[in-house]
Amino acid sequence: MKKEEDFDASLAGEGDPSDEVKSSWFKRMKKGILTSTKDKKDAPEGLWSKCPSCKYTCTVSELSENNFVCPKCEYHHRIGSDEYFEIIFDNDEHIELFANIRSKDFLHFVDLKPYDKRLEETYSKTGIHDSMTVAHGKVNGHDLVVACMDFEFIGGSLGSVMGEKISRGCDYCLEHNIPFMIINKSGGARMMESAFSLMQLAKTSGKLSQLSDAKIPYISLCTDPTFGGTTASFAMLGDVICGEPGALIGFAGPRVIKETIKKDLPEGFQRSEFLLEHGFLDFIVHRKELKEKLANLLLLFKS
Known part of the structure; x- marks a missing residue:
C-alpha cells in the first residue's frame, strides 16, 4: 500500500x-x-487478421469480402482451393473431380514422425485429403477445369497424388475438349515420397504436352509461394503464365541462392514483378480481376 x-x-x-x-x-x-497498443488486439482468435506486409488490422469478414486482399496495401493473402473456386467459378458452382485419391506411405518414411501419421494429422486439421483439389466449372459461361494447390497441406508439396490428379485432369480435358488451369502454391517436391515425388515432374510434363498436341489451352497461375519441383515442371509450361502481385516465384529460395553465390541479390528478386520484367511471366493479375481476365482468355482461345 x-x-x-x-x-x-x-x-x-x-x-x-x-x-x-x-x-x-x-x-x-x-x-x-x-508493446505497441495499436498492434495488440484483445479479440477471439480468428475474428481479426493482421496484414503481414503493412500490419493493417481488419476483420476476417472484411478481408473475405475483399477476396483476401489487404484493403490498405493490396497485399494478397494466401488462400486455399475453396476460396479460389469461389472467386473463379460462376455462383461458386463446380464439380470436384478425383476426390477419392489418397496419399500412401509407400516408403514407411519417418522424420520427426511417421509419414502416415503426418497425413492423418494434417487431414484432421485441414479437412482436405491432399495438397491439390481439381474442379470443373464455368467462368462467365465458359467451361474450365482448375487444379488448385492448398499450401496448408504439407506446404502444398508435390507428391504422387498431386501428379495423378494433374494427369487425370489432363485426360478429362482431352476427353471433353476443355481448357485446363493450374493454380500453383507450393514449396516443392514432397521429401517424404522421395523418388515417387520426383517422378511427377516428368509425368505431369508429359501429360501437358498431350494437351499442347491437341491444341487445348493450359493456363498457369503462380501465387505466393511457387517453388521447387512445381517451378521446374508444370508451373512454367503454360500457354499463358501469369502471377499474382508480389508472389515469390523461383526454384531455390533467395536466402539459399545468396549463401551459395556469396553476393547480394537484386531488389525484388524472385517477385512476380521481377519475373515479368525479365520475361518469365506474360502478365500479373490482381485477384479482383482474375475471373474477368480468365473469361477474356477463354473467349480468345475459343475464337
Whole structure:
C-alpha cells in the first residue's frame, strides 16, 4: 500500500519518490514502449487478421469480402482451393473431380514422425485429403477445369497424388475438349515420397504436352509461394503464365541462392514483378480481376 501511495504522490509532484518507486515507474514505462497498443488486439482468435506486409488490422469478414486482399496495401493473402473456386467459378458452382485419391506411405518414411501419421494429422486439421483439389466449372459461361494447390497441406508439396490428379485432369480435358488451369502454391517436391515425388515432374510434363498436341489451352497461375519441383515442371509450361502481385516465384529460395553465390541479390528478386520484367511471366493479375481476365482468355482461345 505504501508503494502505491508513494507512486501516486510522485506522479502528482508531491515529495521526492524513492529509488524503488522510480524503478517501478521506469519498468512500467519501458513495458509500454516495448508493446505497441495499436498492434495488440484483445479479440477471439480468428475474428481479426493482421496484414503481414503493412500490419493493417481488419476483420476476417472484411478481408473475405475483399477476396483476401489487404484493403490498405493490396497485399494478397494466401488462400486455399475453396476460396479460389469461389472467386473463379460462376455462383461458386463446380464439380470436384478425383476426390477419392489418397496419399500412401509407400516408403514407411519417418522424420520427426511417421509419414502416415503426418497425413492423418494434417487431414484432421485441414479437412482436405491432399495438397491439390481439381474442379470443373464455368467462368462467365465458359467451361474450365482448375487444379488448385492448398499450401496448408504439407506446404502444398508435390507428391504422387498431386501428379495423378494433374494427369487425370489432363485426360478429362482431352476427353471433353476443355481448357485446363493450374493454380500453383507450393514449396516443392514432397521429401517424404522421395523418388515417387520426383517422378511427377516428368509425368505431369508429359501429360501437358498431350494437351499442347491437341491444341487445348493450359493456363498457369503462380501465387505466393511457387517453388521447387512445381517451378521446374508444370508451373512454367503454360500457354499463358501469369502471377499474382508480389508472389515469390523461383526454384531455390533467395536466402539459399545468396549463401551459395556469396553476393547480394537484386531488389525484388524472385517477385512476380521481377519475373515479368525479365520475361518469365506474360502478365500479373490482381485477384479482383482474375475471373474477368480468365473469361477474356477463354473467349480468345475459343475464337
